[in-house]
Amino acid sequence: MITDRPVRVRFAPSPTGFLHIGGARTALFNWIFAKHHGGTFILRIDDTDEERSTEASMREIYDSLQWLGLNWDEGATVGGPHGPYVQSERGNIYRKYVQQLLESDNAYYCYCTPQELTEMREQALAEKRPIRYTGKCRHLTDADRRRFEAEGRKPVVRFKMPEGTIVVQDSILGESKVAHTALQDEVIVKSNGSPLYNLTSTIDDHLMKITHVIRGKDHFSNTPKQILINRALGFETPVFAHLPLVLGSSKGEKLSKRRHGDLVAVGKYRENGYLPEAMINFLVRLGWSYDGSEEIFSVDELIEKFSLKRVGKSDSVFDIKKLQWLNGHYIMKLDLPARTDAVIPFLQRARLLETDLSPERRVWLEKVVEAVGDRLTTLSDITDQASYFFTDDFDYEPQAVKRWWRKGDAVGILQGLREVLAGIDAFDLETVESAIWAYVEEKGIGRVKAMQPLRVALTGKSGGPGLFDITVLLGKAKVIERVDRAIDHLQANH
RNA sequence: GUCCCCGUCGUCUAGCCUGGCCAAGGACACAGGCCUUUCACGCCUGCGACACGGGUUCAAAUCCCGUCGGGGACGCCA
Numbered sequence: 001m002i003t004d005r006p007v008r009v010r011f012a013p014s015p016t017g018f019l020h021i022g023g024a025r026t027a028l029f030n031w032i033f034a035k036h037h038g039g040t041f042i043l044r045i046d047d048t049d050e051e052r053s054t055e056a057s058m059r060e061i062y063d064s065l066q067w068l069g070l071n072w073d074e075g076a077t078v079g080g081p082h083g084p085y086v087q088s089e090r091g092n093i094y095r096k097y098v099q100q101l102l103e104s105d106n107a108y109y110c111y112c113t114p115q116e117l118t119e120m121r122e123q124a125l126a127e128k129r130p131i132r133y134t135g136k137c138r139h140l141t142d143a144d145r146r147r148f149e150a151e152g153r154k155p156v157v158r159f160k161m162p163e164g165t166i167v168v169q170d171s172i173l174g175e176s177k178v179a180h181t182a183l184q185d186e187v188i189v190k191s192n193g194s195p196l197y198n199l200t201s202t203i204d205d206h207l208m209k210i211t212h213v214i215r216g217k218d219h220f221s222n223t224p225k226q227i228l229i230n231r232a233l234g235f236e237t238p239v240f241a242h243l244p245l246v247l248g249s250s251k252g253e254k255l256s257k258r259r260h261g262d263l264v265a266v267g268k269y270r271e272n273g274y275l276p277e278a279m280i281n282f283l284v285r286l287g288w289s290y291d292g293s294e295e296i297f298s299v300d301e302l303i304e305k306f307s308l309k310r311v312g313k314s315d316s317v318f319d320i321k322k323l324q325w326l327n328g329h330y331i332m333k334l335d336l337p338a339r340t341d342a343v344i345p346f347l348q349r350a351r352l353l354e355t356d357l358s359p360e361r362r363v364w365l366e367k368v369v370e371a372v373g374d375r376l377t378t379l380s381d382i383t384d385q386a387s388y389f390f391t392d393d394f395d396y397e398p399q400a401v402k403r404w405w406r407k408g409d410a411v412g413i414l415q416g417l418r419e420v421l422a423g424i425d426a427f428d429l430e431t432v433e434s435a436i437w438a439y440v441e442e443k444g445i446g447r448v449k450a451m452q453p454l455r456v457a458l459t460g461k462s463g464g465p466g467l468f469d470i471t472v473l474l475g476k477a478k479v480i481e482r483v484d485r486a487i488d489h490l491q492a493n494h
Numbered sequence: 495g496u497c498c499c500c501g502u503c504g505u506c507u508a509g510c511c512u513g514g515c516c517a518a519g520g521a522c523a524c525a526g527g528c529c530u531u532u533c534a535c536g537c538c539u540g541c542g543a544c545a546c547g548g549g550u551u552c553a554a555a556u557c558c559c560g561u562c563g564g565g566g567a568c569g570c571c572a
Contacts, residue, residue: 014572049571114570121568130496131568156570173499182497182568190570197572221498221567244500245565254566285506285521292508293520312500312507315565319505322522332535374535385534404532440531451531463533 002211002236007039009212010075011065012046012201015057019064020264021318022216022246022255025283029243029311030214031070032284035303042208043075045086048200053088064266068276069299082208087200094195097203097233098157098188106232107188109155110137111148133158133184157189159199159229166224171212171241171308178224186225202226206235214308217242217315218254241308244287245315255318263318273346273379275334278327286316296329328377340369343382350383352390368473371465388459389473392482396489400462404452411490413453416443418483427476433468457486 011027013019019027034041043065047053062077074080084090101107112120117133124131138160140148148155161183168176188199201222205213220242230237248255248263255264262268269279281297288311290297297305334342344365347353357365368389375385388394396405404410420439424431440450451467458470458479471479 012572016572046572052571110570117570125495128495132496168498176498178498184568187570192570194570196570201572216566217499218566219572222572242499247565282506287506289507291520295506295521314500316507317505319522322506325522328535372534375533400532436531447531449531455532461533465533467531 002238005209005211007034007037007211008042008209009034009039009214010042010044010205010208010210011070011072012044012204013061014046014049014052015054015061016049016052017057017257018265018267019061020255020257021266021283022264023061024064024068024070024266024279025246025286026214026216026243027065027070028068028280028283029288032302032306033212033214033308034073036306039211040073041070042080042210043072043077043085044204044208045076045088046197046201047086047088048195048197050088050194060267064270067270068266068279085208087204090200090204091195093207094189094200094203098195098199101159101188101229101232102157104232105160107157107159108138108185109140109145110158110185110187111140111145111153111155112137113153130182132181135185138185154191156187156191158185159188159225159232161185161225161228162232166227168220168223168227168240170220170223171239172244172311173217173220173242173313183224183228188229198222198225198229202229202233202235205238206230206233210238212239212241214241214243217245241311243311244313246286247315247317263320273376273381274323274327275330275342275379278323278330281330282323282326285322286318287311296326324377328374331376331379332374336366336370340366342379343369343376346380346382347390350387352383352387364473367469371469371473373465375464385464388461389470392478394460396456396460396486397462400456400460403462404456405486405490408449408453410453411487413443413445413450414457414483414487414490417450417454418480418487421471421476421483422480424476427472429468429472432471436468453486454483457483 009030011023011030013023013027031041033039043062045058047058058076065072072078074082075085079085098107102109112133120134121131137155137158161180163180165180166178166183168178170176186198187196189195204210205226223240223242227237246255247253248260253259257264266279270276277299280299280302281295284297284302284306285295288306290305290310331339331342340362344353344357348355353365354361368386369382372382372386376382416439417436420435421432424435436450436454437447440447443450452462455464455467455470456462458467458474464470474482
């Protein structure tokens with residue numbers, strides 16, 4: 001039994017674009033499954049489609065996988081005992097097995113042209129018949145073949161689907177039966193000689209000793225074909241587990257690059273300030289649950305608790321709100337130095353922070369990050385959440401102005417506060433705080449009525465970190481400058 | 495059109511296998527409140543689902559049948 005062997009699983013993307021959310025989730029399930037069983041996680045590159053495969057895409061996939069922490073034990077870039085792990089380098093291997101299939105009468109040459117096939121398909125569709133290759137070239141005579149060759153036709157190789165019902169056992173979906181009439185003689189080698197997915201994948205899974213094929217449900221219909229190819233080649237069939245798909249909206253359509261754009265690119269999430277641990281936690285809960293009440297899982301917990309048995313059968317919808325919630329949660333779990341490190345690239349990219357930080361600047365930055373606290377949903381939020389710490393170039397938000405400057409005597413309050421602040425020598429938290437409160441008390445105005453106008457003057461916003469923190473972090477000179485600017489602004493625009 | 499799969503709050507899901515503990519639990523979102531100098535966090539409350547119809551049974555979200563709905567596949571793509 002294949003299940004007696006040590007667990008070996010693979011993620012086999014085709015490098016035709018960035019790693020997308022669905023692919024990352026498939027990789028993740030494979031990875032945790034391997035880790036849970038102390039098995040091996042293999043990265044294979046299924047690039048038999050030479051038209052669409054690119055080197056750049058390959059690199060981006062490696063990069064995204066590594067960012068997520070899904071390191072592979074064996075495979076592309078790292079090698080291993082069953083390489084090469086890039087299918088375009090395995091041509092000779094496939095040729096050998098094609099020959100075997102031909103000789104054992106499990107495959108045959110087909111000379112139908114693409115045009116002829118298209119016509120056949122269209123006719124079948126028009127007659128409301130199943131779209132299925134008729135097996136026309138199954139019984140070609142040598143004379144037929146010579147005639148086609150003379151015409152200059154290049155044949156494809158088709159796998160001869162045997163008759164009978166095939167039973168597919170799936171660890172997630174259970175058992176299902178497929179009639180051979182639902183299958184057709186699949187093309188396994190193109191007319192230009194290059195082998196196709198169902199063949200290469202089957203051969204490689206065997207050669208690489210894959211025990212469990214965990215992949216998206218969109219591959220489900222390939223499964224009977226691959227089982228049959230396995231049989232024809234005398235291979236043992238791996239265990240299959242088809243993951244429910246990730247849909248793009250409640251309307252329900254498979255998440256795809258074409259329909260959902262950047263929303264599906266893992267790289268974009270990294271760029272937008274999502275944490276890999278949040279992505280992992282989010283992705284794993286799309287289809288999998290532990291006990292119905294736990295939501296937060298560390299990678300270690302996942303490895304311990306994961307089981308294919310608890311993967312559901314129905315497709316799920318990608319809900320970015322939940323990802324955002326998780327991301328905020330994981331940002332706050334970062335300790336201050338780590339959170340500061342995480343946020344730095346985003347500030348630098350926005351040109352709010354210099355590239356060479358002095359030690360004093362770093363200390364100050366940590367305090368800013370501490371003050372900003374849990375207000376970050378994504379790391380990149382730091383730039384609009386805290387820009388006023390780094391630049392004088394900010395606008396007064398219209399709503400803030402309307403609410404806190406247009407009502408009451410904002411100018412008077414700011415002038416009074418300016419005087420109080422200007423009179424402070426030791427510009428620290430306690431002094432600033434008690435001075436402002438003393439002023440508020442003396443004037444007999446509510447705290448909010450004094451502090452919010454000041455907040456708007458210093459930050460342009462009506463919300464944010466504690467006002468005393470902001471004041472101290474900004475420093476006396478800047479605070480006075482900004483209060484003056486606000487007073488001028490108010491008087492000019494009364 | 496053909497084949498296959500799926501169907502619990504708006505969303506992710508627990509419960510289904512092994513019927514009663516389910517007048518269906520948790521989380522996100524949303525609404526309201528508390529906390530508070532503001533925003534956010536946190537806490538509390540609320541809103542909100544067994545697709546529908548039959549059957550089996552003392553008893554059905556759970557088992558059976560049908561209907562409807564959704565998805566996937568149907569390539570010399572993977």
